[in-house]
Amino acid sequence: KAGVTQTPRYLIKTRGQQVTLSCSPISGHRSVSWYQQTPGQGLQFLFEYFSETQRNKGNFPGRFSGRQFSNSRSEMNVSTLELGDSALYLCASSLGPDMWGNTIYFGEGSWLTVV
């Protein structure tokens, strides 16, 4: 069974641009969550989706958004990029619906550099 797949793995964007990251969960998993990892702030929860609905959201500005499709694939979008958005963005999936009550599986992440 394929693991959680994130694309692209690496990308460079310019301040003010927007970016869309994609996540394909493990087949059959319906819960998807996103996390940001930076040297300064560490790992932080962004948001979580189940059956196309955002159930939980971390403490991030509205520039960070996401969505989940009917096939459970998810995307996150960051608009008006700032230098501080440079980070490793991790996606995770779980069989659900209790996202964090069971094992969650992480993808390898998308490295975003904002210049």
Added chain:
Amino acid sequence: SQQGEEDPQALSIQEGENATMNCSYKTSINNLQWYRQNSGRGLVHLILIRSNEREKHSGRLRVTLDTSKKSSSLLITASRAADTASYFCATVYNNNDMRFGAGTRLTVKP
């Protein structure tokens, strides 16, 4: 923001030795999870321990949870060079939020 705090921040040991990492948190939790992350890679789930459990084992890993002290420990026995990684604890509270600690960087020297 982070809730869990791991200590030590960095730990260096010889192969075959045991490694102990600790995690403290601030509020009541639903469960606590430990993850491993190799440099620049995704996280690998190690163990989940629920708030009503006190100890769990998985292979060479042993996790304890003391809810009265709001702390957990991860013990890796008979460490190997391949155990070199960063280890994070993550706490789940209110069933709708997960907070990670800053992590412990473990180096196991062959």
